[in-house]
Amino acid sequence: MKKDIKIPKVENVTLAVACTINKLNQEEWSVHLINRNEYDIENTLVSSTGYGEQDGEQQKTSTLRHFLETVPARSSILIEPITADIFHLNNEFWVSYYVDGRIYDKKFIFLPDTIKEENLIYIKELDTKGVLHS
Template sequence: MKKDIEIPEVKDVYVAVVQEEHLEYKTQDWNAYIINNSDIDLDTVLIVSQGYNDKKMTPPMRHTLAKLPARSYAKIEYLQEKVLELNNSFKVSYFEGNQMFDKTYLFRKNTINAKALQTVPLMQLKGVLVK
């Protein structure tokens, strides 16, 4: 039965963590974003994020986007500095037409840092990207 289930490969959808200036507090904050770099709109985007290691686990955070248009991005959440010391996973599920897609994006502990910054597609900002 399991061999009959077709799980399509996720392409052109990424999660990035970007360091941005918070204008009100004059701080540099880390924010997670989902990026749709495809030509197709994504419907009913569900995201479950969680930080963990051998000894600690954050509560899961659940986010929903009704639609993420083609060639766009949306903010998922703010990441506190302490959470960057943990593995951070983002489980993303969405629909393209009638087909469901699912992928887990993992930022390993301490990989979100200023030394790991690269240009993030569509955003024209520097961040840490998981494809």
Template sequence: MKKDIEIPKVEGVYVAAVKVFNKDLNVDEWNAYIINDKDIDLEMVLIVSKGLSKDKKTAVMRHKLEKLPAKSFAKIEYLQDEVLALVNTFEVSFFEDNKMFDKSFVFKSNTINEKAYQPIPTMGVQGVLVK
């Protein structure tokens, strides 16, 4: 029975933490983004995010995008400096060609920093990427 269940592998979808300049507050801040590097639109994208450590945890945040077009990205949420020391998890579910996909993207504690910069697909910037 379990062997008959097909769990499709998620490819070409990423979560990235990118430091951007907030003109209104005149500060640099970290934001989490979902990236669709595929040539097909994603539909009904659901994202559940949370941060955890041994003795701390954040509130669970839920986000929904009706559609994430091919080769595009969308901001998920602002990441406060205090949560960068936590393990930050983004559970992402979406439909592609009427098939449901699901993947957990995890930033380990203290890995969101400028030393971990790498090129971010589709966005054309540097940041911290989870595949």
């Protein structure tokens, strides 16, 4: 039965949208997966999409999928660049990975207009400021 299936809880794995300044002194935004565990996570799949509404019109981005063979313990890895033009949308990232043969998955959603200057915090794993998904 469905109630007998034990779904493990995702802990110490999160996403961050970080901002850096490039050589032309322009902001560059990117999405990073952060593994704060003491162990590697394996065969990680990340699916990303944006959706929402602007001026009464529905908008949706393409769905991107990324495969990461191993994300080492206590590390971060770049998932994809992201443009500020879509920060007004729900930016959804579905992350699935394996630890000791068990699958874990979690949906992370950055709500509209949460990725902005006043929400930036220092993220030590990336050594830059960004919005950390809680």
